[in-house]
Amino acid sequence: MTQTQNSNRTVRWGIIGAAQIARKNWKAIRMSGNSVVAAVASRDVTRAEAFIHDCSIEVPPVVVGEDGTATLMRPEALGDYQELLDRDDIDAVYIALPTTVRKQWVIAAAKAGKHVLCEKPIAVHADDATEMIAACDEAGVTFMDGVMFDHSARLPAMKHSLADTQQFGKLRRIQSHFSFCADDSFESGNIRANADLEPHGCLGDLGWYCIRLSLWAADDRMPVAVSGRSISQYDGGSVPSEFQAELKFDDDLTAGFFCSFRCVNQQTATFSGDLGYITLDDFVLPFVDAEAKWQCHTHDLQIDNCRWNFGRHTQAQSVWEHAAGEPDSQEVQMIRSFSECVLNGSPDRRASEIAMKTQRVLDALRRSDVEDGKWTSVS
Ligand SMILES: NC(=O)C1=CN([C@@H]2O[C@H](COP(=O)(O)OP(=O)(O)OC[C@H]3O[C@@H](n4cnc5c(N)ncnc54)[C@H](OP(=O)(O)O)[C@@H]3O)[C@@H](O)[C@H]2O)C=CC1
Numbered sequence: 596m597t598q599t600q601n602s603n604r605t606v607r608w609g610i611i612g613a614a615q616i617a618r619k620n621w622k623a624i625r626m627s628g629n630s631v632v633a634a635v636a637s638r639d640v641t642r643a644e645a646f647i648h649d650c651s652i653e654v655p656p657v658v659v660g661e662d663g664t665a666t667l668m669r670p671e672a673l674g675d676y677q678e679l680l681d682r683d684d685i686d687a688v689y690i691a692l693p694t695t696v697r698k699q700w701v702i703a704a705a706k707a708g709k710h711v712l713c714e715k716p717i718a719v720h721a722d723d724a725t726e727m728i729a730a731c732d733e734a735g736v737t738f739m740d741g742v743m744f745d746h747s748a749r750l751p752a753m754k755h756s757l758a759d760t761q762q763f764g765k766l767r768r769i770q771s772h773f774s775f776c777a778d779d780s781f782e783s784g785n786i787r788a789n790a791d792l793e794p795h796g797c798l799g800d801l802g803w804y805c806i807r808l809s810l811w812a813a814d815d816r817m818p819v820a821v822s823g824r825s826i827s828q829y830d831g832g833s834v835p836s837e838f839q840a841e842l843k844f845d846d847d848l849t850a851g852f853f854c855s856f857r858c859v860n861q862q863t864a865t866f867s868g869d870l871g872y873i874t875l876d877d878f879v880l881p882f883v884d885a886e887a888k889w890q891c892h893t894h895d896l897q898i899d900n901c902r903w904n905f906g907r908h909t910q911a912q913s914v915w916e917h918a919a920g921e922p923d924s925q926e927v928q929m930i931r932s933f934s935e936c937v938l939n940g941s942p943d944r945r946a947s948e949i950a951m952k953t954q955r956v957l958d959a960l961r962r963s964d965v966e967d968g969k970w971t972s973v974s
């Protein structure tokens with residue numbers, strides 16, 4: 596039996612790094628219906644044990660058989676990442692390590708024949724990302740990054756709104772903003788402010804999503820040129836804590852974004868057409884709800900001599916989808932569809948291609964920043 600032909604139709608996952616975000620994905624794996632956590636590896640086995648203990652209290656690691664019977668399957672706690680990769684009872688790994696540490700383990704995982712779900716930003720440079728994805732291609736394993744909204748039912752539904760030639764018209768502008776306000780301990784204690792671990796700071800952590808949303812709206816086309824500037828920095832000036840960017844596409848389409856560790860929680864996006872515009876205010880982490888929402892606007896200004904009337908015309912749109920932790924939530928759909936690729940032996944080509952494109956845009960923005968925002972081509 597090869598790693599891609601798992602006879603019991605359940606993918607056995609290994610979690611590498613007892614990271615905060617891995618707790619959310621522990622639950623996503625449990626809710627997916629086609630996956631199970633088989634092992635958790637940490638650099639310190641007591642952290643892997645504590646992780647399994649804490650997660651199990653809230654979300655018991657139960658495997659439900661085809662006949663509906665539930666069996667408790669406690670994952671193994673391991674004190675070494677390579678030990679997890681050496682195991683035969685792991686099909687796929689979730690790598691939630693800091694960006695600078697990831698390349699080594701993605702390549703090691705591919706060499707061990709494990710499929711790879713890799714956190715974002717995927718690499719320090721596009722060259723590293725190319726090597727990581729090439730290692731996965733060579734081993735015939737799936738590579739995907741951890742962008743959950745790619746798996747939300749909201750995106751294909753919103754594409755219909757963007758394609759509405761009567762109400763929306765032609766897409767001209769994409770504007771997004773992703774921020775949260777870090778506390779005083781963040782700069783000294785969080786990986787996101789540390790140049791040795793997360794050198795792209797807020798651009799890698801938050802801007803990654805803004806780039807991705809822009810590429811998605813542009814039907815995965817690449818910008819021809821970008822301009823980026825970090826506005827404030829951590830760690831001796833090298834780690835962006837606020838960043839603004841402009842992306843120019845080849846057909847009169849532009850995108851802009853702002854990301855920041857210094858503004859309140861905000862995740863807003865506006866798509867402007869020549870007839871209408873579309874807004875959403877939770878594009879990365881959906882608000883707690885059973886619906887994922889967006890709004891379509893076509894306001895009109897009527898001027899008649901001394902009377903100026905600006906009329907509001909807003910239509911609310913939504914799809915049924917729970918925000919998090921339910922079988923239809925975007926992160927659960929991410930795990931489910933990744934595991935489907937593993938079970939079917941058919942890697943998701945778009946997943947690795949769009950991750951690579953996102954990285955190339957990020958790289959170009961950083962090159963532009965070094966030259967004080969100079970328009971820079973995306974090589
Ligand atoms: N897709 C999404 O929605 C999200 C993605 N992320 C991404 O996931 C990554 C992890 O974020 P987060 O969970 O907040 O991070 P944490 O700091 O909670 O976890 C990082 C883990 O990496 C491991 N690690 C290995 N080497 C080091 C090192 N030298 N220093 C510190 N940690 C190390 C540690 O695991 P151990 O000690 O067990 O070995 C640690 O638990 C980030 O790159 C972030 O961008 C984060 C949140 C949401």
Ligand SMILES: O=C1CO[C@H](CO)[C@@H](O)[C@@H]1O
Pocket residue numbers: 775800879880
């Ligand atoms: O990917 C992510 C999603 O959102 C978080 C903030 O709200 C980020 O910090 C994180 O890394």
